[in-house]
Amino acid sequence: MRPFKHPAASEFVLERVLYALSDPVRLEIVRRLAALGEASCSELDGGRPKSSVSHHFRVLRDAGLVCTRSAGTTHINSLRSEEMNARFPGLLEAILSQRE
Amino acid sequence: MRPFKHPAASEFVLERVLYALSDPVRLEIVRRLAALGEASCSELDGGRPKSSVSHHFRVLRDAGLVCTRSAGTTHINSLRSEEMNARFPGLLEAILSQRE
DNA sequence: TCTGTAGTTCGATAATATTCGAACAATGGA
DNA sequence: TCCATTGTTCGAATATTATCGAACTACAGA
Numbered sequence A, B: 001m002r003p004f005k006h007p008a009a010s011e012f013v014l015e016r017v018l019y020a021l022s023d024p025v026r027l028e029i030v031r032r033l034a035a036l037g038e039a040s041c042s043e044l045d046g047g048r049p050k051s052s053v054s055h056h057f058r059v060l061r062d063a064g065l066v067c068t069r070s071a072g073t074t075h076i077n078s079l080r081s082e083e084m085n086a087r088f089p090g091l092l093e094a095i096l097s098q099r100e
Numbered sequence C: 001t002c003t004g005t006a007g008t009t010c011g012a013t014a015a016t017a018t019t020c021g022a023a024c025a026a027t028g029g030a
Numbered sequence D: 001t002c003c004a005t006t007g008t009t010c011g012a013a014t015a016t017t018a019t020c021g022a023a024c025t026a027c028a029g030a
Helices: A014-021 A024-036 A050-063 A081-087 A091-096 B014-021 B024-036 B050-063 B081-087 B091-096
Strands: A038-040 A066-071 A074-079 B038-040 B066-071 B074-079
Touching: A014 A024, A014 A050, A014 A091, A014 B014, A014 B024, A024 A038, A024 A050, A024 A066, A024 A074, A024 A091, A024 B014, A050 A066, A081 A091, A091 B091, B014 B024, B014 B050, B014 B091, B024 B038, B024 B050, B024 B066, B024 B074, B024 B091, B050 B066, B081 B091
Parallel strands: none
Antiparallel strands: A038 A074, A066 A074, B038 B074, B066 B074
């Protein structure tokens, strides 16, 4: 499996980040990633079909929010908090600190 | 013309706010509203058809971002900054302070 | 009352997203 | 090598959204 393309921080687009986080499934994934540090896809699927979850992870990756690396048969995901904070200071924390 | 329905701050939904701001046209409208304080629809239309602009304002109103009041034949729009800040502290500022 | 201005609403079309099953790829272990 | 696990990709169906012209409403002024 070829490695995923992760955009550079300079390529992050604000609208794309906001859009990625405007979906309840993806926002929940990001929230749990923030709490866990890192996690595999299946740990965050919430019982959803794999293809749907894979789609959401791709949106998150394309927006620059999530980094995915392979480790054996699983994919480990983590937030790109530092890079997101470098490009959009305070944004991620402002969103994730909101109570639902 | 019947008055618009503006949701109460307690009804604001984070995902809806993020979605409303994930569109370039709407984000620009909100940015300019933040700079101007208040403005009519036509001052913010960017040369777009009226029906399109009206649609975007409705999305912004429904999300709780914008308040619209009638003044004669024009509609005056303003940000609901205080209420947004009460419901989602720091969120709007964190988004609007980002450089494009 | 007539006219012009400001915006909304409706309806249709096009574009984009979401969802999910099925097939595929990659890895690790029996 | 065979098999189970993990996740991606493909394809199609569905749903949501954006866009814009046209018709309409409300208001102010001549």
